[in-house]
Amino acid sequence: MSQKRIDPMKVITGKNTRWSYANVWEPKSINGGKPKYSVSLIIPKSDTKTIDKIKAAIKAAYDEGQGKLKGSGKSVPLLSSLKTPLRDGDKDRPDDDAYRDSYFVNANSDTPPGIVDANREDILDRSEVYSGVYGRASINFYAFNSNGNKGIACGLNNLQKFRDGEPLGSKSRAEDDFAEVDDDDEDDGFLN
Numbered sequence: 001m002s003q004k005r006i007d008p009m010k011v012i013t014g015k016n017t018r019w020s021y022a023n024v025w026e027p028k029s030i031n032g033g034k035p036k037y038s039v040s041l042i043i044p045k046s047d048t049k050t051i052d053k054i055k056a057a058i059k060a061a062y063d064e065g066q067g068k069l070k071g072s073g074k075s076v077p078l079l080s081s082l083k084t085p086l087r088d089g090d091k092d093r094p095d096d097d098a099y100r101d102s103y104f105v106n107a108n109s110d111t112p113p114g115i116v117d118a119n120r121e122d123i124l125d126r127s128e129v130y131s132g133v134y135g136r137a138s139i140n141f142y143a144f145n146s147n148g149n150k151g152i153a154c155g156l157n158n159l160q161k162f163r164d165g166e167p168l169g170s171k172s173r174a175e176d177d178f179a180e181v182d183d184d185d186e187d188d189g190f191l192n
Contacts, residue, residue: 008060065143083151
């Protein structure tokens with residue numbers, strides 16, 4: 001019987017992780033770059049288990065990627081001097097209530113993530129997954145050294161939705177926009 005290998009750079013977040021900027025159905029280009037699938041994972045600061053796992057995975061990616069991080073330099077930069085993906089919502093997004101009292105990680109991938117529900121059944125209805133839902137994410141961390149930029153990045157593997165949440169973003173839903181409109185409320189100037 002074989003032992004399942006544990007990847008120290010892979011993390012499964014807690015199920016109260018909120019998804020924001022969820023570009024998980026179609027890849028999207030950011031700042032003119034290659035189109036990618038991506039999501040911002042908002043993790044409550046109270047979820048210390050997930051935060052600790054992410055910090056350990058970032059350290060493991062740093063340790064594993066020292067050759068890449070050193071590049072043609074004489075030494076490996078200190079982890080504290082590198083760009084890392086775990087960010088503090090209170091500091092980096094102080095005007096966004098969704099990020100209050102939370103950390104966040106932006107994860108992306110060249111390939112589409114698998115997306116399942118709480119019963120691990122594939123979600124096929126795209127309207128079920130939007131910015132604002134809660135669930136787990138399978139993510140991995142790795143070192144990068146590209147065009148003079150060095151750091152640790154976060155890859156997106158798969159997503160598991162657990163529950164709906166208030167939609168995030170400025171776009172309103174059609175059912176909300178038209179909920180209070182009376183069809184006979186005024187003459188619109190058109191002949192019927």
